[in-house]
Amino acid sequence: MVxxxxxxxxxxxxxKQVREVVSSLHEQLLKWNLVVWTAGxxxxxLHTADLMVIKPSGMRYESLTPESMVVxxxxxxxxxxxxxxxxxxxxxxxxxxxxxxVYGVVHTHSTYATAWAATGQNIxxxxxxxGDEFGGPVPxxxxxxxxxxxxxEGVVETLRKYPHSPAVLxxxxxxxxxxxxxxxxxxxxxxxxxVAHTMWAARQIGDIIPISDxxxxxxxxxxxxxxxxx
Amino acid sequence: MVxxxxxxxxxxxxxKQVREVVSSLHEQLLKWNLVVWTAGxxxxxLHTADLMVIKPSGMRYESLTPESMVVxxxxxxxxxxxxxxxxxxxxxxxxxxxxxxVYGVVHTHSTYATAWAATGQNIxxxxxxxGDEFGGPVPxxxxxxxxxxxxxEGVVETLRKYPHSPAVLxxxxxxxxxxxxxxxxxxxxxxxxxVAHTMWAARQIGDIIPISDxxxxxxxxxxxxxxxxx
Amino acid sequence: MVxxxxxxxxxxxxxKQVREVVSSLHEQLLKWNLVVWTAGxxxxxLHTADLMVIKPSGMRYESLTPESMVVxxxxxxxxxxxxxxxxxxxxxxxxxxxxxxVYGVVHTHSTYATAWAATGQNIxxxxxxxGDEFGGPVPxxxxxxxxxxxxxEGVVETLRKYPHSPAVLxxxxxxxxxxxxxxxxxxxxxxxxxVAHTMWAARQIGDIIPISDxxxxxxxxxxxxxxxxx
Amino acid sequence: MVxxxxxxxxxxxxxKQVREVVSSLHEQLLKWNLVVWTAGxxxxxLHTADLMVIKPSGMRYESLTPESMVVxxxxxxxxxxxxxxxxxxxxxxxxxxxxxxVYGVVHTHSTYATAWAATGQNIxxxxxxxGDEFGGPVPxxxxxxxxxxxxxEGVVETLRKYPHSPAVLxxxxxxxxxxxxxxxxxxxxxxxxxVAHTMWAARQIGDIIPISDxxxxxxxxxxxxxxxxx
Numbered sequence: 001m002v003x004x005x006x007x008x009x010x011x012x013x014x015x016k017q018v019r020e021v022v023s024s025l026h027e028q029l030l031k032w033n034l035v036v037w038t039a040g041x042x043x044x045x046l047h048t049a050d051l052m053v054i055k056p057s058g059m060r061y062e063s064l065t066p067e068s069m070v071v072x073x074x075x076x077x078x079x080x081x082x083x084x085x086x087x088x089x090x091x092x093x094x095x096x097x098x099x100x101x102v103y104g105v106v107h108t109h110s111t112y113a114t115a116w117a118a119t120g121q122n123i124x125x126x127x128x129x130x131g132d133e134f135g136g137p138v139p140x141x142x143x144x145x146x147x148x149x150x151x152x153e154g155v156v157e158t159l160r161k162y163p164h165s166p167a168v169l170x171x172x173x174x175x176x177x178x179x180x181x182x183x184x185x186x187x188x189x190x191x192x193x194x195v196a197h198t199m200w201a202a203r204q205i206g207d208i209i210p211i212s213d214x215x216x217x218x219x220x221x222x223x224x225x226x227x228x229x230x
Numbered sequence: 231m232v233x234x235x236x237x238x239x240x241x242x243x244x245x246k247q248v249r250e251v252v253s254s255l256h257e258q259l260l261k262w263n264l265v266v267w268t269a270g271x272x273x274x275x276l277h278t279a280d281l282m283v284i285k286p287s288g289m290r291y292e293s294l295t296p297e298s299m300v301v302x303x304x305x306x307x308x309x310x311x312x313x314x315x316x317x318x319x320x321x322x323x324x325x326x327x328x329x330x331x332v333y334g335v336v337h338t339h340s341t342y343a344t345a346w347a348a349t350g351q352n353i354x355x356x357x358x359x360x361g362d363e364f365g366g367p368v369p370x371x372x373x374x375x376x377x378x379x380x381x382x383e384g385v386v387e388t389l390r391k392y393p394h395s396p397a398v399l400x401x402x403x404x405x406x407x408x409x410x411x412x413x414x415x416x417x418x419x420x421x422x423x424x425v426a427h428t429m430w431a432a433r434q435i436g437d438i439i440p441i442s443d444x445x446x447x448x449x450x451x452x453x454x455x456x457x458x459x460x
Numbered sequence: 461m462v463x464x465x466x467x468x469x470x471x472x473x474x475x476k477q478v479r480e481v482v483s484s485l486h487e488q489l490l491k492w493n494l495v496v497w498t499a500g501x502x503x504x505x506l507h508t509a510d511l512m513v514i515k516p517s518g519m520r521y522e523s524l525t526p527e528s529m530v531v532x533x534x535x536x537x538x539x540x541x542x543x544x545x546x547x548x549x550x551x552x553x554x555x556x557x558x559x560x561x562v563y564g565v566v567h568t569h570s571t572y573a574t575a576w577a578a579t580g581q582n583i584x585x586x587x588x589x590x591g592d593e594f595g596g597p598v599p600x601x602x603x604x605x606x607x608x609x610x611x612x613e614g615v616v617e618t619l620r621k622y623p624h625s626p627a628v629l630x631x632x633x634x635x636x637x638x639x640x641x642x643x644x645x646x647x648x649x650x651x652x653x654x655v656a657h658t659m660w661a662a663r664q665i666g667d668i669i670p671i672s673d674x675x676x677x678x679x680x681x682x683x684x685x686x687x688x689x690x
Numbered sequence: 691m692v693x694x695x696x697x698x699x700x701x702x703x704x705x706k707q708v709r710e711v712v713s714s715l716h717e718q719l720l721k722w723n724l725v726v727w728t729a730g731x732x733x734x735x736l737h738t739a740d741l742m743v744i745k746p747s748g749m750r751y752e753s754l755t756p757e758s759m760v761v762x763x764x765x766x767x768x769x770x771x772x773x774x775x776x777x778x779x780x781x782x783x784x785x786x787x788x789x790x791x792v793y794g795v796v797h798t799h800s801t802y803a804t805a806w807a808a809t810g811q812n813i814x815x816x817x818x819x820x821g822d823e824f825g826g827p828v829p830x831x832x833x834x835x836x837x838x839x840x841x842x843e844g845v846v847e848t849l850r851k852y853p854h855s856p857a858v859l860x861x862x863x864x865x866x867x868x869x870x871x872x873x874x875x876x877x878x879x880x881x882x883x884x885v886a887h888t889m890w891a892a893r894q895i896g897d898i899i900p901i902s903d904x905x906x907x908x909x910x911x912x913x914x915x916x917x918x919x920x
Contacts, residue, residue, distance in 0.1 A: 032726060036262060036424045037417050038458075039359065058458025087456070109359055111424065115431035118356045118438045126808045128836060128863045129729070129799055145445060146358060147452055172441055173358045187727050194726045194801070201805035203435055205893055208808050211862055215835060222837055227777055228728075228748025266492060266654045267647050268688075269589065288688025317686070339589055341654065345661035348586045348668050375675060376588060377682055402671055403588045433665055496722060496884045497877050498918075499819070518918025547916070569819055571884065575891035578816045578898050605905060606818060607912055632901055633818045663895055 004071060004080040011049045015080070018044050018053045018182075019066040025186050026055060026064050032190040034108040035061070041086040044182035045096045045103040050074045054092060056083035076149070087146055094152025095178065099159070104182035106189045109174040112196035116140070117169040123199050126208035130199075131219030132227070133191045135164025143171040151176070164220055167192040234301060234310040241279045245310070248274050248283045248412075249296040255416050256285060256294050262420040264340040265291070271316040274412035275326045275333040280304045284322060286313035306379070317376055324382025325408065329389070334412035336419045339404040342426035346370070347399040353429050356438035360429075361449030363421045365394025373401040381406070394450055397422040464531060464540040471509045475540070478504050478513045478642075479526040485646050486515060486524050492650040494570040495521070501546040504642035505556045505563040510534045514552060516543035536609070547606055554612025555638065559619070564642035566649045569634040572656035576600070577629040583659050586668035590659075591679030593651045595624025603631040611636070624680055627652040694761060694770040701739045705770070708734050708743045708872075709756040715876050716745060716754050722880040724800040725751070731776040734872035735786045735793040740764045744782060746773035766839070777836055784842025785868065789849070794872035796879045799864040802886035806830070807859040813889050816898035820889075821909030823881045825854025833861040841866070854910055857882040 004012060025042045029035045038061070043054035053069050070081030074097050076090035086092075092105045116123050122137040123130070130138070141158040144150040155176045158168040166188035167177045175192045179185035202208050211219075234242060255272045259265045268291070273284035283299050300311030304327050306320035316322075322335045346353050352367040353360070360368070371388040374380040385406045388398040396418035397407045405422045409415035432438050441449075464472060485502045489495045498521070503514035513529050530541030534557050536550035546552075552565045576583050582597040583590070590598070601618040604610040615636045618628040626648035627637045635652045639645035662668050671679075694702060715732045719725045728751070733744035743759050760771030764787050766780035776782075782795045806813050812827040813820070820828070831848040834840040845866045848858045856878035857867045865882045869875035892898050901909075 037420050039424075084458075109357075109424070109428070111428050112431055114357065114359075114428045115435065118429065118432035119436035120439050121436055126862055127799075127804065129804075132836075143439075143441075143445075145448060146362075147456070172356055172439060190727050194729075194799070198799070198801050198804045198808065200431060200435060201802055201890060202808035205805065205890060206809035206811055209810050209833075209862060211833075215833075218835060226837070228774075267650050269654075314688075339587075339654070339658070341658050342661055344587065344589075344658045345665065348659065348662035349666035350669050351666055373669075373671075373675075375678060376592075377686070402586055402669060430661060430665060497880050499884075544918075569817075569884070569888070571888050572891055574817065574819075574888045575895065578889065578892035579896035580899050581896055603899070603901075603905075605908060606822075607916070632816055632899060660891060660895060 002073070002079055007049055007051075011046065011051070014046050014048045015051070015053065015071055016066075018046060019069040022053045022055070022069050022182055023064055023066040025182050026061060028186050029106075029108060029189070030061055032193070034110040034189055034193055036109070040108040041088055041106070042182050042186060043086075043089075043092045043105050045074075047103070051079060052092060052096060054089055055086050056081070057086050059083065088151065090147075090149040091152030091155065091176075094149035095155055095176075098152075098156045099178065101180065102178045104179040104185035106177045106179075106182070106185040107174065108189050108193070110189065110193035110196070112200050113138075113169055113175040113192050114173070115200065116196050117174055118172055120171045123169070123196055124208060125211055125216055126199055126202060127195055128211070128219055129191070130195050131211060131216040132223035133188065134167065134195070135220035136162065136216055137165075138167050138169060138192060138195065139165055141168040141170045141176075144173075146173075232303070232309055237279055237281075241276065241281070244276050244278045245281070245283065245301055246296075248276060249299040252283045252285070252299050252412055253294050253296045255412050256291060258416050259336075259338060259419070260291055262423065264338040264419055264423055266339070270338040271318055271322075271336070272412050272416060273316075273322045273335050275304075277333070281309060282322060282326060284319055285316050286311070287316050289313065318381065320377075320379040321382030321385065321406075324379040325385055325406075328382075328386045329408065331410065332408045334409040334415035336407045336409075336412070336415040337404065338419050338423070340419065340423035340426070342430050343368075343399055343422050344404040345430060346426050347404055348402055350401045353399070353426055354438060355441055355446055356429055356432060357425055358441070358449055359421070360425050361441060361446040362453035363418065364397065364425070365450035366392065366446055367395075368397050368399060368422060368425065369395055371398040371400045371406075374403070376403075462533070462539055467509055471506065471511070474506050474508045475511070475513065475531055476526075478506060479529040482513045482515070482529050482642055483524055483526045485642050486521060488646050489566075489568060489649070490521055492653070494568040494649055494653055496569070500568040501548055501566070502642050502646060503546075503552045503565050505534075507563070511539060512552060512556060514549055515546050516541070517546050519543065548611065550607075550609040551612030551615065551636075554609035555615055558612075558616045559638065561640065562638045564639040564645035566637045566639075566642070566645040567634065568649050568653070570649065570653035570656070572660050573598075573629055573652050574634040575660060576656050577634055578632055580631045583629070583656055584668060585671055585676055586659055586662060587655055588671070588679055589651070590655050591671060591676040592683035593648065594627065594655070595680035596622065596676055597625075598627050598629060598652060598655065599625055601628040601630045601636075604633075606633075692763070692769055697739055701736065701741070704736050704738045705741070705743065705761055706756075708736060709759040712743045712745070712759050712872055713754055713756040715872050716751060718876050719796075719798060719879070720751055722883070724798040724879055724883055726799070730798040731778055731796070732872050732876060733776075733782045733795050735764075737793070741769060742782060742786060744779055745776050746771065747776050749773065778841065780837075780839040781842030781845065781866075784839040785845055788842075788846045789868065791870065792868045794869040794875035796867045796869075796872070796875040797864065798879050798883070800879065800883035800886070802890050803828075803859055803882050804864040805890065806886050807864055808862055810861045813859070813886055814898060815901055815906055816889055816892060817885055818901070818909055819881070820885050821901060821906040822913035823878065824857065824885070825910035826852065826906055827855075828857050828859060828882060828885065829855055831858040831860045831866075834863070836863075
């Protein structure tokens with residue numbers, strides 16, 4: 001079996017730094033109420049080697065430390081770590097192998113996003129915040145069983161149809177989100193739950209006013225290229 | 231009356247340790263928003279004697295300490311403790327006497343689980359997380375008055391019909407959950423509220439897509455045997 | 461004008477102690493999410509004189525201290541304090557004058573209780589927790605403008621029709637609760653919001669199963685006389 | 691380009707103080723659950739010069755400090771600050787130029803207020819708290835794209851039709867609120883979300899009882915002139 005010692009100091013330095021990032025981003029999942037008990041997981045791909053860092057399986061958030069994070073290759077095989085990696089590891093790996101710009105993946109069972117997922121519907125785009133972040137609806141993905149890379153395949157095939165969206169609502173399961181790093185994917189997970197909750201609430205009180213495709217395109221372009229610090 | 235001094239040092243050591251566990255697990259009930267004011271209770275059965283440790287009755291969460299936890303026998307009679315035990319003690323005791331693999335019991339009035347309980351409906355299985363943790367729907371139990379072991383009887387008779395579920399929604403009352411220890415039962419209580427909330431929300435926006443019995447069985451088998459650290 | 465110096469040391473000692481109690485109970489309103497910004501107020505009547513201690517008007521929760529609590533007589537006139545008392549002072553005073561067993565009053569605009577109040581409906585009794593704490597439905601009260609003792613009159617006239625309930629949902633306004641001390645009234649406010657939320661949620665998913673009057677009476681009797689530490 | 695050094699010591703002193711105020715009020719947005727991730731912004735106009743202090747664009751709440759707040763003129767051009775100002779800066783500036791009594795502006799995407807905004811409806815006035823704070827319904831504003839001062843125009847034209855309201859629900863977007871300082875606008879943002887949530891919940895369980903225009907006028911007059919410390 002390959003071990004971290006087979007990699008050079010640059011890789012080992014990035015592993016150390018990414019373990020800290022991934023561990024501390026799990027606190028953001030709790031902060032924004034995206035997970036319960038041990039559910040949910042964050043990973044980040046390395047830039048210096050074909051490796052990723054991911055949460056250990058079934059471990060409570062209070063127990064997570066940088067050291068407990070697991071290093072796997074992009075086939076989902078463990079390379080370093082005391083614990084077993086997340087059950088979703090092979091699906092994270094599949095996404096990294098097939099989407100070369102993606103360096104962060106997050107999975108949660110956040111309440112309202114998962115409610116939409118249980119009905120297999122896209123969340124329609126009725127908020128400027130959705131134009132900004134998702135460039136349209138948040139798409140529903142297919143039903144897939146956990147454990148293999150089948151979920152990752154479902155995520156990738158859905159995102160190819162919705163190239164502006166960083167999120168997929170896997171049917172009867174919950175959201176998977178991507179980003180250019182793990183922080184970006186955590187942000188997308190928080191935004192997914194927020195728009196899922198808001199659009200869910202809007203549905204209960206009347207007809208949601210649609211936003212035109214032209215306005216959605218303008219919102220998305222501006223947000224991706226102008227918003228924030230450049 | 232029997233007292234703790236009639237038990238050997240091994241039992242007294244386990245009592246001390248279980249009092250700490252049960253006391254600190256009450257903080258988890260607060261953390262996951264499962265209880266209000268003094269409602270809710272956690273107990274754990276001992277392995278070294280036919281005893282259990284349970285929350286005192288009607289005491290605010292801020293006041294709970296390991297020392298305030300009450301030791302009872304498996305008929306629900308107090309063996310040690312300054313305070314009176316929870317009103318649900320006889321029902322916890324009944325569950326332990328009749329389900330020998332159960333070493334933890336939790337009761338809450340968590341909002342959405344109790345909303346389902348007020349309508350007497352099972353929560354239908356529309357989430358992979360429900361397949362994982364409950365192996366099907368979360369079952370509704372009968373109406374029973376508090377104070378005797380009648381609630382415990384209702385819990386046991388319902389769980390015999392739903393052998394994969396660690397939770398029963400007692401009609402007009404709220405959820406009771408079981409586990410191989412108190413932590414497992416608290417986890418089941420947190421998961422019960424989460425799936426109750428998610429499935430409640432899904433109901434408001436469309437038809438929930440059912441999961442086939444075959445897929446539920448696969449999910450449950452994998453989660454119970456593969457998930458987590460082994 | 462009367463001042464605290466006209467009272468003996470026993471009264472001044474109780475004022476000091478009750479100011480601490482009332483100030484710290486406002487933190488419980490925040491903890492259980494019953495108030496926003498400056499809304500809501502707690503008072504407690506003294507046993508040693510016809511006085512009450514109440515929150516100052518329109519002051520943010522972060523700024524509340526025992527010293528900022530205002531002492532008023534039972535006509536709602538200020539006797540001691542740097543700030544102006546709550547706008548609801550005359551209504552609290554009316555309740556104390558007309559309900560001699562009441563020594564605590566709380567008012568909030570908690571979300572779900574106020575939603576019921578906006579529709580002018582009683583919350584029907586579909587939870588054992590409601591049998592316990594309210595002995596039946598949580599009653600709706602009349603519409604009354606703020607500022608005079610008109611709200612207090614509406615509270616008292618409603619509670620006379622529902623003698624087991626510690627709460628009234630004032631129409632278009634929000635809940636008022638009573639207790640044998642301020643802590644009891646805060647508890648009733650927390651329970652009112654919890655049952656309002658739960659019964660609201662139950663309404664969205666089906667028919668709430670009623671609890672028989674006989675069972676409600678048994679629950680209420682047991683809870684008021686057996687529950688807790690005696 | 692103009693810089694802060696072109697202003698006198700009185701202005702620079704007010705800038706320093708307002709940066710602290712605006713920075714710390716962003717914590718209140720988090721405390722009352724009005725924002726997710728980097729969404730939302732607070733500004734305050736100065737009294738000593740035609741300047742305003744506003745949040746930097748797309749920066750996480752954990753990173754906000756008084757020093758990171760950006761100073762702009764009332765055309766929205768940056769005068770001082772290391773970071774780029776909020777995307778909404780030109781709209782804040784437009785509001786200050788056109789509403790001379792306004793010295794604080796807040797924008798959030800708070801969940802229930804934004805749900806109403808997605809349907810383009812006013813929140814009807816069914817709560818005494820709405821009479822107090824809004825003097826009637828919370829008005830819906832027009833659809834406007836972000837980035838220019840178009841949102842500010844929509845806010846001002848709506849508030850001219852609803853002169854008692856400190857809030858506008860911009861269609862498909864979210865609430866903008868005003869105040870005599872930033873704290874007042876943050877308070878209005880918190881109240882907007884609370885009444886949006888309460889009225890949303892009331893809608894699900896029955897008919898909301900209207901409050902007469904006469905009573906709304908009395909409530910608003912009393913709250914604006916008598917409530918609080920004078």
